[in-house]
Amino acid sequence: MTTNLRILIADVLQAMTHTELSQAPLEIAGLVVPAGEGLSKRQRIDSALANLTEMDLAQLALKFAVHRGDVSLDEAGRKVLEANDPPITQITRRDVARVFGDDLAGERGTVEMVERYFPLSTPFEDFFGSMARSRGAHQSLRDKITRHMDDNPGDWSVEHLFGEIGAFDCSRARFGALLEEAVHPLARSGEEQLKSVAALNKILARDGYELVQESELSGHPIFVFRPLVRGVGGRPKNLIFASQGPKPEIGFADAINNDIVILSGEESCLVYDRPISSNGLLWSELVAWWSDIMPGANAANLGARLQKSLSSDAEHKLFATYFKVFHPALGETLPALLPQVYLHYDPAIVKTLRHRLPLPRQRMDFLLLLPGRQRIVLEVDGKHHFSEKDRPSLKVYADMVSADRELRLAGYEIYRFGANELVGDDAESRIADFFKKLFRLHRVAR
Structure with missing residues (x-):
C-alpha cells in the first residue's frame, strides 16, 4: 500500500514544472522538494518522499486530493489512514441501503447529494452526453441517476445506486459523509429524520459506528458519523x-x-x-x-x-x-x-x-x-x-x-x-x- 501511494503522489508531482515543485510548500502544506541543482524532477521528487512514513504519505495524499479535486487519490490516502480501524462491511452497507429503500436524497436531488463525494462522469461524457441521449446511446452515470432516481423514482433502489457509485467499497469516511447528507434536515426532517437515524444506528452499531447529533440548524438536528464510543452520556453544561x-x-x-x-x-x-x-x-x-x-x-x-x-x-x-x-x-x-x-x-x-x-x-x-x-x-x-x-x-x-x-x-x-x-x-x-x-x-x- 505504501509503495502504491508513493507512486501516486510521485506521479502528481512529476506533472509539475521545476518551479512549481519549489513552490509546493506554500500550496501543499509542508512538502519540501529540495532544489538540487542539476537533479532531474524524478530525483528531486524521490528525495522529497524518501523519508516519509506511510501515515505521512496518506496525509499528503489528502492534501493533494483537495488541491486537485482528485477522488482516487483521496480514497488511496483514506484507505491507509483507516487500515487499523474497524471496517464497515459490505453487509452493513447493504443493510444501510435497504433502510432508504429507493429514496436516498429525500427532499434533495440524488445527483446533487451524491456527486459531492463520488465521480459521476468524465469530462468526455459530459461533453458528448446531450448528443448521446438524443440518439439513445451511452449515458454518463450522472444521467442514469437523474433518469432512474430523480425523474422516475422507484426505477433504482438505493442498494443498486450504491453498487453503481462504488459505495460498497469506498472509504469509511466517504461512506459516512454520504450518510450525513442523507439525514441532513435539508433532505429529511422531523419524525422521518429521527426514525431514519434510529434505524441506521441499529445497523451501524454492529461495526462500531453511529450517527450522533452535533448541532442544530433552525431547530433541526445535524448528525455526524463517528465511531461508536462508550463516552460519558449527556453534554457538558458548566x-x-x-x-x-x-x-x-x-x-x-x-x-x-x-x-x-x-x-x-x-x-x-x-x-x-x-x-x-x-x-x-x-x-x-x-x-x-x-x-x-x-x-x-x-x-x-x-x-x-x-x-x-x-x-x-x-x-x-x-x-x-x-x-x-x-x-x-x-x-x-x-x-x-x-x-x-x-x-x-x-x-x-x-x-x-x-x-x-x-x-x-x-x-x-x-x-x-x-x-x-x-x-x-x-x-x-x-x-x-x-x-x-x-x-x-x-x-x-x-x-x-x-x-x-x-x-x-x-x-x-x-x-x-x-x-x-x-x-x-x-x-x-x-x-x-x-x-x-x-x-x-x-x-x-x-
Whole structure:
C-alpha cells in the first residue's frame, strides 16, 4: 500500500514544472522538494518522499486530493489512514441501503447529494452526453441517476445506486459523509429524520459506528458519523475550573436552564458556560471565551491564569510540556487541558456535615474533553493520595480507587501519574509520549 501511494503522489508531482515543485510548500502544506541543482524532477521528487512514513504519505495524499479535486487519490490516502480501524462491511452497507429503500436524497436531488463525494462522469461524457441521449446511446452515470432516481423514482433502489457509485467499497469516511447528507434536515426532517437515524444506528452499531447529533440548524438536528464510543452520556453544561483559592459558593440563577451563579469566591475559579459539542472543547475555543469575558486578554494571559491554579512542580511540568510540544503541531485543533476542574459540587462546608460524608473526588487535577463524548481525567499523585498525617493509609488509598471505579463506570478515562514521574530530566519526553499515545488512541489529528 505504501509503495502504491508513493507512486501516486510521485506521479502528481512529476506533472509539475521545476518551479512549481519549489513552490509546493506554500500550496501543499509542508512538502519540501529540495532544489538540487542539476537533479532531474524524478530525483528531486524521490528525495522529497524518501523519508516519509506511510501515515505521512496518506496525509499528503489528502492534501493533494483537495488541491486537485482528485477522488482516487483521496480514497488511496483514506484507505491507509483507516487500515487499523474497524471496517464497515459490505453487509452493513447493504443493510444501510435497504433502510432508504429507493429514496436516498429525500427532499434533495440524488445527483446533487451524491456527486459531492463520488465521480459521476468524465469530462468526455459530459461533453458528448446531450448528443448521446438524443440518439439513445451511452449515458454518463450522472444521467442514469437523474433518469432512474430523480425523474422516475422507484426505477433504482438505493442498494443498486450504491453498487453503481462504488459505495460498497469506498472509504469509511466517504461512506459516512454520504450518510450525513442523507439525514441532513435539508433532505429529511422531523419524525422521518429521527426514525431514519434510529434505524441506521441499529445497523451501524454492529461495526462500531453511529450517527450522533452535533448541532442544530433552525431547530433541526445535524448528525455526524463517528465511531461508536462508550463516552460519558449527556453534554457538558458548566465547567468550573482553575480553582486557586477558597471553594466557591455556587447557586442556580435558573435551575430549569441549569444556569449557575457564583455567590461568593468568584475570584477563585473560572466558569465556562458556553455550549460544548460532541467534538469536545478546543484550546482555541477556550481562548475565544476568555477574550470575550476579559476584553484585551489573549492566550498568554489565559495560560498564566490557569497556571496559578496548579499546586505542584509536577502539575506545572505536565501543563507546560503539553502546550510546548503539542500547540505548535495542532494549533487551532489542540484540545483544551483544563486544570483543577470540579467534578462534584458539594455546597456544604465539610466541618458542618453531621449526617453524611462529603462527596469524594470533588476536584480533578486535569480534564480533557475529546471528540465522541470522551472525558479524560489526569491525576498527579503526591503522597497525600496514599497517606494520612504522613503515615501510609489503606483507607485513603481505598477511597481513591473506589472513586476511580465510579468514574470509569460513568464512562470517564482516568490516568494517574506519580508526582516523581513528572520531574527530572526525562519528564518532558515521558509526558510527550503519553499524550502522543492518547491522541493516537482517540484519533486526535496530528
